[in-house]
Amino acid sequence: MGIAEQITTQAGRTGLAGLLADPKSAVVGLDFDGTLAPIVADPERARAHPGVVPALGALAPLVGAVVVVTGRPAATAAAYGGFVGAPGLEHLTVLGHYGAERWDARSNAVTAAPPPPGVAAVRAELPALLRELGVPEGTFTEDKERALAVHTRRAPEPDALLEHLRGPLDALARRHGLVVEPGRMVLELRPPGVDKGVALRGFLAERDAGPVLFAGDDLGDLAAYAEVDARRAAGHPGLLVCSGPVTGEPPVAELADRADLVVAGPAGVVDLLDGLAELLTR
Numbered sequence: 001m002g003i004a005e006q007i008t009t010q011a012g013r014t015g016l017a018g019l020l021a022d023p024k025s026a027v028v029g030l031d032f033d034g035t036l037a038p039i040v041a042d043p044e045r046a047r048a049h050p051g052v053v054p055a056l057g058a059l060a061p062l063v064g065a066v067v068v069v070t071g072r073p074a075a076t077a078a079a080y081g082g083f084v085g086a087p088g089l090e091h092l093t094v095l096g097h098y099g100a101e102r103w104d105a106r107s108n109a110v111t112a113a114p115p116p117p118g119v120a121a122v123r124a125e126l127p128a129l130l131r132e133l134g135v136p137e138g139t140f141t142e143d144k145e146r147a148l149a150v151h152t153r154r155a156p157e158p159d160a161l162l163e164h165l166r167g168p169l170d171a172l173a174r175r176h177g178l179v180v181e182p183g184r185m186v187l188e189l190r191p192p193g194v195d196k197g198v199a200l201r202g203f204l205a206e207r208d209a210g211p212v213l214f215a216g217d218d219l220g221d222l223a224a225y226a227e228v229d230a231r232r233a234a235g236h237p238g239l240l241v242c243s244g245p246v247t248g249e250p251p252v253a254e255l256a257d258r259a260d261l262v263v264a265g266p267a268g269v270v271d272l273l274d275g276l277a278e279l280l281t282r
Contacts, residue, residue: 003261003275007239011232012260018211018237019063023280025210026063029200029224030269032070032077034217035243038266039184041154043142048081051270057088058277064210067203068094069196069224071188073145074103075110084108097146098190099199115146116191118176122148126189129172133165147190149183158185183218184252197223204231213276215241215269218252225258243269 007013019026030036037046060066066089070077074096078084083092083105094103101112126141126148138154139161150165152158165187166180173180173189181188181195196216204212204227212231214224228238242259243266244251256262263272 003272003279006263007261009260012239015211015213015232015237015239015260019213019239019276020279022210023063025208027204027207027209027212028059028063028066028273028276029203029212029214030066030068031196031216031218031221031224031243032068032072032081034184034245034265035215035221035269036068036081036266038246039153039217043149043151046080049266049270051274052266053082053086053089055270055273055277056083056092057086059273059280060088060090060092062277062280065203065207066092067200068092069099069199069203069214070094070096071098071144071147071149071190071220072096074101074112078103078105078108093203095199095203097144098194098196099202100146100191100194116177118173118178118191119146119148119189121176122172122178122189125172126150129168133168135165136161144188144190147188149186149188151186153185162187181220183220188220195223196221197225197227200224200227209236211237211239213239213241215243215263215272216255217243217245217265219254222254222258225255229258241269241272 036048036052040046074094077094089105092105103110136155140151142149152161155161170180178189179192214228232238240259242251242255242262244262246265
């Protein structure tokens with residue numbers, strides 16, 4: 001079945017048609033974890049699906065730009081993605097920390113704003129708070145330099161533990177001028193006013209972009225979905241893709257319900273990218 005046949009909405013079909021009609025102004029935006037890289041128990045072991053670099057290498061020269069928008073540090077996503085020095089990806093950009101950092105493939109350089117002071121304060125206080133809350137074995141903290149994420153996916157009853165932690169982590173974040181962003185079995189403490197929608201909007205404005213495709217898998221991608229929806233309301237074609245889990249679990253409902261197309265995890269995203277490249281070279 002072709003891409004057009006898999007799309008379930010008229011807005012999505014219009015988005016695909018717009019991308020195929022004007023690829024050189026089009027932007028393909030992609031989340032990293034869960035979209036390009038399978039979700040794994042240890043975030044430091046996450047790596048892009050082996051088909052990602054070849055698929056992007058084929059697609060990137062055919063469109064205006066490819067941008068990866070992630071909460072990870074930009075250089076980390078570039079390294080874990082295998083993007084550094086990869087052929088065909090000279091114009092790939094990674095917006096890390098929701099746009100606070102930027103990595104460009106051509107220069108292999110990262111530019112960044114100064115880290116917010118509240119993150120350092122939370123970093124110092126978080127371990128003691130988690131001990132006080134008696135979190136079970138398997139709970140772990142990921143330090144993203146400009147944000148801190150508390151993961152429960154390895155703990156018993158991860159969803160119940162997430163609810164238990166939400167209030168205390170909200171209070172800690174507020175004391176230091178941060179906010180808590182929930183995700184799939186994770187709570188991230190980060191600066192306010194920073195999200196994937198803001199990052200994507202700024203990048204699209206730089207490019208004077210036309211059609212936009214965005215693919216994501218979790219609640220943090222909803223802000224980017226909202227940006228594409230706003231552009232569609234203003235007459236710009238857009239295509240929203242949900243990368244669903246491959247473990248038999250359902251996709252995140254908030255994304256799947258708004259997506260024009262749901263694919264089976266990073267392998268499904270690779271198939272989509274390959275299919276777009278094929279359509280654009282006919």
